[in-house]
Amino acid sequence: MKHGIVLLPEHEWKIAADRWRAAEQLGYQHAWTYDHLMWRWLADRPWYGSIPTLTAAATVTSTIGLGVLVATPNFRHPVALAKELVSVDDIASGRLICGLGSGAPGFDASVLGGPDLGPRERADRFEAFVELLDAVLARGSVTKVSRWYTASGVNFHPRADEAPRLPFAVAATGPRGMALAAEYARYWITSGPPNDFRMRPLREVVPLLRDQVRGIDAACERAGRDPAGLGKLFVADAAVGGITSSLAAYEDAAGELAEVGITDLVVHWPRPDQPYQGDEQVIVDFAEKHLGGE
Numbered sequence: 001m002k003h004g005i006v007l008l009p010e011h012e013w014k015i016a017a018d019r020w021r022a023a024e025q026l027g028y029q030h031a032w033t034y035d036h037l038m039w040r041w042l043a044d045r046p047w048y049g050s051i052p053t054l055t056a057a058a059t060v061t062s063t064i065g066l067g068v069l070v071a072t073p074n075f076r077h078p079v080a081l082a083k084e085l086v087s088v089d090d091i092a093s094g095r096l097i098c099g100l101g102s103g104a105p106g107f108d109a110s111v112l113g114g115p116d117l118g119p120r121e122r123a124d125r126f127e128a129f130v131e132l133l134d135a136v137l138a139r140g141s142v143t144k145v146s147r148w149y150t151a152s153g154v155n156f157h158p159r160a161d162e163a164p165r166l167p168f169a170v171a172a173t174g175p176r177g178m179a180l181a182a183e184y185a186r187y188w189i190t191s192g193p194p195n196d197f198r199m200r201p202l203r204e205v206v207p208l209l210r211d212q213v214r215g216i217d218a219a220c221e222r223a224g225r226d227p228a229g230l231g232k233l234f235v236a237d238a239a240v241g242g243i244t245s246s247l248a249a250y251e252d253a254a255g256e257l258a259e260v261g262i263t264d265l266v267v268h269w270p271r272p273d274q275p276y277q278g279d280e281q282v283i284v285d286f287a288e289k290h291l292g293g294e
Contacts, residue, residue, distance in 0.1 A: 001258050003291060004030040004266035005283065006069060006235070008039075008276075009048040013056055016048075019269060020057040023064060026284065027291030030065030030097060031057070032266060037075060038107045041275050051084045058092035066095050069235070069266075070171050070189065072103030073125050075112055078133035079142075079151050086137065086158055089166045097187070100133070101171040102126035104195050123176045124148070130170070130180050137165040169233060173212060178219040187231035187264065188216045192239040199241030202253050206260060209234070213261040233264040237276050243267055244278050247285045254290075 005028045007019050023031040035050040054066050066088075071081055089096040102122045103109060109117075117125065128148040135142050136151065140159030144151045159165075169187035172178045173194045181188040190212050192205040217227035234257055236243045243253040244267050254265055270278030 001254055001262070002029040002231075002264045003254075003286075004028055004032060004065075004067070004233070004264060006032045006034070006237075006266060006268045008042070008268070008271070009033045009050060009053045010042060010046055011048075012046070013048075013053075016053070017056065017060050020064075021060050023269075024061045026287035028064060028287065030067050030264070030266070031061075032067035032069040032097075032099070033057075035068050035071045035076075035099075036108055037111055040106065043107070051088060054096065055088050055091055058088060058095065061095075062093075064095065065097055066092055067097040067169065068099045070099035070101035070169070072101045072108065073122075073129040073148070074103035074106075074108040074114065076129075078129055078149060079136055079154055079156075082133055082136040082156060085166060090158070094166070097167050097169050098133075099169040099171065099187075099189060100126075100130060100185075101189075102177060123174070127176065127180060130168070130184055134165070134168070134184055169231075172216075175215070175219070178216050179223065181216060182219040182223040182225055182230065185230065187233045189233045189235060191235040196239045198239065199237075200239065201242060202240050202256060205240050206256065209257070209260050209262070217261075231263045232261055233266060234262045235266045237268045244270060244282045244286075247282055247289070250282060250286045251290075 005023050020031060033050050033053050039047055050068055057066055085098055125148045128146050132144060132149050132151060136154055136156050138160045140156040142151050142154040167186035168184050169189050170181035170185040171189040172181050173190060192208060213232060220227040220230055242249055244250050257265055268276040270276060270280050
């Protein structure tokens with residue numbers, strides 16, 4: 001199993017830089033930050049942009065994967081996002097992972113005056129979002145008009161051409177999103193029950209995770225893809241709590257998730273208060289024991 005960590009973009013860079021360096025030194029394979037304009041529990045506190053944060057993180061690290069968790073159509077346009085992604089990926093020497101999600105209702109969806117969309121419309125928009133983002137990154141020359149996006153005479157450089165484009169990580173719990181993950185992504189992302197933040201024990205979520213893994217495997221098979229070639233990434237501490245409450249809990253969770261079929265476990269850097277309150281020493285101890293960290 002690979003291990004990752006989420007660093008909320010809440011600190012001034014003089015503080016945040018040390019956290020990103022530490023994540024790499026501890027041996028985590030990837031580190032992520034959230035892509036929101038304002039975030040539910042910390043709306044009254046400092047909150048910085050994901051793209052500038054990841055750009056800065058790329059300059060103070062050299063090996064760790066750097067991830068967006070997750071860009072959505074709520075306030076992103078695929079063409080503009082593509083330009084930012086390839087710029088960060090260049091600075092990071094090919095270490096960027098672009099997490100993508102359909103975008104839940106809330107501040108990010110309404111702040112720019114966007115329409116109030118139902119689940120079916122959000123799914124339609126997400127399909128258009130992923131397809132256009134992939135086309136721009138991979139082919140470069142794109143003209144496409146849909147209900148959701150206009151890309152008129154795009155001539156995009158740099159582009160993937162014959163090389164693999166930067167990897168996508170698609171968050172999905174339903175069949176349409178899983179189909180997108182199977183077709184376009186290197187990773188599929190789940191946090192268990194979608195948009196549910198009740199912090200239940202992992203054992204209560206394991207049956208759902210097993211169903212979800214079966215669902216994404218089936219989506220891969222329908223797409224003619226080997227399910228083993230798609231990473232299955234679980235983001236802890238949202239719908240599931242307690243994983244980093246102790247070293248033993250962390251170890252037990254990693255083992256149980258591996259049995260379910262999860263390939264990558266991502267936890268949050270422990271904070272002094274909620275959300276994600278915890279003891280930083282737990283991630284240090286886990287890293288020293290299992291990741292070869294300093």
